Amino acid sequence: MAHLGSGRRRALTLPVGLALTASLGFLPTGVASAAPADGPELSYVVNTQGGPGTVRQVSKAVERAGGTVVIAYDRIGVVVVHSKNPDFAKTVRKVRGVQSAGATRTNPIVPQATKDIGVDQPLTAAQEKAAAAEATADQDPMEPLQWDLPAIKADQAHRKSLGSAKVTVAVIDTGVDDTHPDLAPNFDRAASANCVSGAPDTTEGAWRPKAGESDHGTHVAGTIAAAKNGVGVTGVAPGVKVSGIKVGNPDGFFYTEAVVCGFVWAADHGVDVTNNSYYTDPWMYNCKNDPDQGALVEAVQRATRYAELRGAVNVAAAGNSAEDLAADSIEDTTSPNDTTPGGRTVDPRQCLDIPTMLPGVVTVSATGAKGLKASYSNYGNGVIDVAAPGGDSTVYQTPEPPATSGLILSTLPGGKYGYKAGTSMASPHVAGVVALIRSKHPYAPPAAIKALLTLEADAKACGAPYDIDGDGTVDAVCEGGKNRNGFYGAGVVDALDAVRW
Numbered sequence: 340m341a342h343l344g345s346g347r348r349r350a351l352t353l354p355v356g357l358a359l360t361a362s363l364g365f366l367p368t369g370v371a372s373a374a375p376a377d378g379p380e381l382s383y384v385v386n387t388q389g390g391p392g393t394v395r396q397v398s399k400a401v402e403r404a405g406g407t408v409v410i411a412y413d414r415i416g417v418v419v420v421h422s423k424n425p426d427f428a429k430t431v432r433k434v435r436g437v438q439s440a441g442a443t444r445t446n447p448i449v450p451q452a453t454k455d456i457g458v459d460q461p462l463t464a465a466q467e468k469a470a471a472a473e474a475t476a477d478q479d480p481m482e483p484l485q486w487d488l489p490a491i492k493a494d495q496a497h498r499k500s501l502g503s504a505k506v507t508v509a510v511i512d513t514g515v516d517d518t519h520p521d522l523a524p525n526f527d528r529a530a531s532a533n534c535v536s537g538a539p540d541t542t543e544g545a546w547r548p549k550a551g552e553s554d555h556g557t558h559v560a561g562t563i564a565a566a567k568n569g570v571g572v573t574g575v576a577p578g579v580k581v582s583g584i585k586v587g588n589p590d591g592f593f594y595t596e597a598v599v600c601g602f603v604w605a606a607d608h609g610v611d612v613t614n615n616s617y618y619t620d621p622w623m624y625n626c627k628n629d630p631d632q633g634a635l636v637e638a639v640q641r642a643t644r645y646a647e648l649r650g651a652v653n654v655a656a657a658g659n660s661a662e663d664l665a666a667d668s669i670e671d672t673t674s675p676n677d678t679t680p681g682g683r684t685v686d687p688r689q690c691l692d693i694p695t696m697l698p699g700v701v702t703v704s705a706t707g708a709k710g711l712k713a714s715y716s717n718y719g720n721g722v723i724d725v726a727a728p729g730g731d732s733t734v735y736q737t738p739e740p741p742a743t744s745g746l747i748l749s750t751l752p753g754g755k756y757g758y759k760a761g762t763s764m765a766s767p768h769v770a771g772v773v774a775l776i777r778s779k780h781p782y783a784p785p786a787a788i789k790a791l792l793t794l795e796a797d798a799k800a801c802g803a804p805y806d807i808d809g810d811g812t813v814d815a816v817c818e819g820g821k822n823r824n825g826f827y828g829a830g831v832v833d834a835l836d837a838v839r840w
Contacts, residue, residue: 377423377424378423378424378425379423379447380421380422380423380447380448381421381422381423381427381442381443381444381447381448382409382419382420382421382442382443382444382448382537382594382595382596383406383419383420383421383422383427383428383431383440383441383442383443384417384418384419384420384440384441384443384595384596384599384634384635384638385397385401385417385418385420385431385437385439385440385634386416386417386418386437386438386439386440386634386637386638386641387416387417387418387436387437387438388416388436388437388438389416389436390413390416391413391414393416393436394411394413394416394418395411395413396436397418397431397434397436397437398411398418400431400434400437401418401420401422401431404422404424404427404430404431404434405422405423405424405427405430406420406421406422406424406427406431407420407421407422408420409421409536409537409538409596410537410538410600412599412600412603412642414603414645415599415603415641415642415644415645416438416641417599417638417641417642419537419538419596419599419600421448427440428440428441428442428630428631428634432630438637439630439633439634439637440630440634441630441631441632441633441634441635442631443594443595443596443635444592444594444620444621444675444677445621445675445677445678446621446675446677446678460744460746460757460758460759461751461755461756461757461758462481462484462748462755462756462757462758466484466743467480467481467756469741470482470483470484470741473741477497477498478573479565479567479568479569479570479571479572479573480569480570480571481571481572481748481756482494482572482573483741483742484741484742484743484744484748485572485573485742485747485748486708486728486738486739486742487562487728487730487747487768488573488575490706490708490710490728490831491575491727491728491768491772491831491832491833491834492833492834492835492836493573493575493771493772493834493835495834495835496775496834496835496837496838497567497573497577499835499838499839500578500775500778500779500838501567501576501577501578501579502564502576502577502578502579502771502774502775502778503578503579503777503778503781504525504578504579504580505580505778505781506576506579506580506611506612506774506777506778506781507527507530507579507580507581507582507609507610507611507612508563508564508576508579508580508581508582508610508611508612508613508614508770508771508773508774509530509581509582509583509584509601509604509605509610509612509613509614509651510556510559510560510563510581510582510583510584510614510767511584511586511598511601511602511605511613511614511615511617512555512556512559512560512583512584512585512586512587512614512615512616512617513548513552513553513554513555513556513585513586513587513591514533514546514547514548514549514552514553514556514557514583514585514587515531515546515547515548515556515557515560515581515582515583515585516547516548516554516557516750516752516753517531517544517546517547517583518547518754519557519561519750519751519752519753519754520568520570520571520754521561521565521566521568521570521571521572521574521750522557522560522561522564522565522566522581522750524566524568525564525565525566525574525577525578525579525580525581526580526581526582526583527580527581527582528582529582529608530580530582530584530604530605530608530609530610531546531582531583531584532545532546532584532585532604533545533546533584533585534584534585534586534597534598534600534601534604535585535586535587535588535597536596536597536600537594537596537597537599537600538600539600539604545585546582546583546584546585547583547585547752548585548752549589552587552589552591553587553591554751554752554757555587555616555759555763556583556585556587557750557751557752558747558749558750558751558757558759558764559614559616559749559763559764559766559767560581560583560750560767561574561749561750561756562574562575562747562749562764562767562768562771563575563576563579563581563614563767563770563771563774564576564577564578564579564580564581564771564774565577565749565750571750571756572748572749572750572756574771575767575768575770575771575772575774575775575834576771576772576774576775576778576834578778579771579774579775579778582605582608582610584601584604584605586598586600586601586617587617592620592621592676592677593617593618593619593620594619594620594621595619595635595638595639598619598639598642598693598694599638599639599641599642601613601642602639602642602643602645602646602653602694603642603645603646605646605651606645606646606648606649606650606651607649609650610646610651611650611651611652611773611774611777612651612652612653612654612770612773612774612777613646613651613652613653613654613770614654614655614766614767614770615653615654615655615656615694615695615700615766616655616656616761616762616763616764616766616767617656617763618658618692618693618695619635619639619693619694620675620676620677621674621675621676621677621678622635622671622674622675622676623671623673623674623676623692624669624671624674624685624687624690624691624692625690625691625692625693626685626689626690627689627690627691628689632690635693636691636693636697639693639694639697640693640697640698643694643697643699643700644698644699647699647785650784650785651785652701652773652777652785652788652789652792653694653699653700653701654700654701654703654766654767654769654770654773655694655695655700655701655702655703655766656695656703656705656761656762656763656765656766657695657702657703657704657705657716657717657718657719657722657723657762657765658692658695658716658717658762659705659715659716659717659761659762659763660715660717661714661715661716661717661718661814661815662717662718663717663718663719663815663816663825664687664692664696664717664718664719664722664723665687665719665720665721665722665818665825666687666719667686668684668685668686668687669684669685669686669687669690670682670683670684670685671683671684671685671690687719687722696722699785701724701725701769701773701789701792702722702723702724702828703723703724703725703726703727703762703765703766703768703769704716704717704718704723704725704726704729704762704765704826704827704828705726705727705728705729705730705731705760705761705762705764705765706726706727706728706729706731706765706827706831707728707729707730707731707732707735707736707745708728708730708731708733708736708737708738708739708742708745709735709736709737710799710831711731711735711736711802711805711807712726712805712807712815712817712826712827713729713730713731713736713760713762713765714731714732714735714807714808714814715731715760715761715762716729716762716765717762718815718817718825718826719825720818720819720823720824720825721825722825723825723826723827723828724789724792724793724828724829725769725792725793725796725827725828725829725830725831725832726765726796726799726826726827726828726830726831726832727765727766727768727769727772727831727832728747728764728765728768729747729760729761729762729763729764729765729768730744730745730746730747730758730759730760730761730764731745731746731760731807732745732760733745734808735807735808744758745760746758746759746760746764747759747760747764749764768832769792769832771834772792772832772833772834772837773788773792775834775837775838776788776791776792776795776837778838779837779838779840791837791840792832792837793828793829793830794829795832795833795836795837795840796828796829796830796831796832796833797830797831797832797833798821798822798827798829798830799821799824799826799827799830799831800820800821800824801817801818801819801821801824801825801826802817805817805826
């Protein structure tokens with residue numbers, strides 16, 4: 340097996356005091372009538388400074404600048420645009436009522452940024468048979484292989500509550516196979532859609548991954564809510580609903596317009612929790628002082644804030660580069676990932692991994708079978724909120740029998756099961772615990788739910804100097820005390836407390 344920390348894998352998203360006049364959406368004199376130059380078609384987000392009226396006026400200006408409006412989200416002031424005009428962003432930024440605008444990609448529209456580590460190990464028939472032989476009467480057949488459930492006391496929690504069917508967790512990801520026998524009983528079709536284009540598509544099955552596309556979202560969904568039905572595996576919250584909001588395109592890229600659509604769709608369809616195990620392409624870190632990247636940060640931040648205002652708790656994976664997100668600087672060698680990356684040094688206080696580093700989002704680090712920070716997991720004092728099992732190499736952290744793999748077992752498309760690891764796998768454990776808290780406190784606002792999540796977490800101190808590979812060299816430095824530190828935040832989430840408090 341390759342070193343699990345060997346790199347970050349891709350899927351790991353108001354007036355200004357001026358009167359609104361008829362000229363609000365018009366371009367500056369001498370620009371409006373200019374024929375836009377012809378170039379490669381790119382996608383853009385345009386963030387406005389006003390309400391629906393401003394959005395309508397800006398949309399008209401967008402067309403004059405050579406853009407085509409894909410969809411306008413007037414409730415958050417974000418317009419998704421396609422344009423072949425190389426100067427589109429620069430031109431539309433001059434329009435009255437526009438706060439920011441930026442290209443969401445560096446590669447033309449045609450065509451992955453999940454936070455697993457590229458490990459995908461299907462479960463063999465022999466392993467399934469051996470697991471079933473170990474299962475007790477109250478366990479699903481493969482549950483003995485799920486060391487991650489007792490690690491957060493989910494097995495004990497299930498004796499008290501499986502969660503409420505009135506709670507829905509949206510998997511904003513690469514798509515969910517709702518025909519899987521462990522997911523079908525809990526799937527919420529009404530809250531599912533395909534958002535890849537930036538506009539929701541609710542065609543039957545549009546939320547599913549197609550043949551050859553990533554199985555990532557289906558794996559995540561199983562960790563959250565695989566039914567306790569005598570089949571396969573068990574989710575952290577096996578009584579809640581799960582929906583699929585597909586935002587990863589066929590090539591696996593998670594572009595801003597799709598991520599914005601995902602959050603808005605979730606918010607408008609009564610979702611209680613969103614899980615986000617990816618980073619928004621093409622920039623691993625989006626610098627707010629860059630006109631394009633800053634616009635992407637603003638658009639996704641508006642969308643996450645809107646979802647929270649509508650009652651959703653947003654949970655996100657911290658990333659798999661073994662980086663300190665609270666460091667003074669980080670070397671980003673993979674951005675932009677849809678054309679030719681160039682090395683750059685970024686300040687993580689100004690250059691954000693979105694959506695995970697946005698205000699209000701619950702940021703999750705990963706632990707292995709021994710309860711230590713996973714070798715690959717990002718960390719950072721003041722950045723990480725909580726930790727949860729994401730899996731690690733058995734070379735570093737070996738589970739107790741009868742479990743045999745240090746990775747996370749869950750559902751795969753086509754009725755299959757398999758192992759993956761990454762902060763992608765840690766985040767859905769937290770989303771499942773949040774769903775259990777929501778089930779217990781159905782009318783609590785997101786702020787209260789997040790407070791309970793951290794209060795109920797099992798505090799975990801930094802421990803001995805972190806030398807995960809045992810070569811005598813410290814691999815990462817954990818800063819902070821027992822109750823809050825850079826490796827584990829407020830601690831490892833506790834599903835049992837979630838159902839009894």
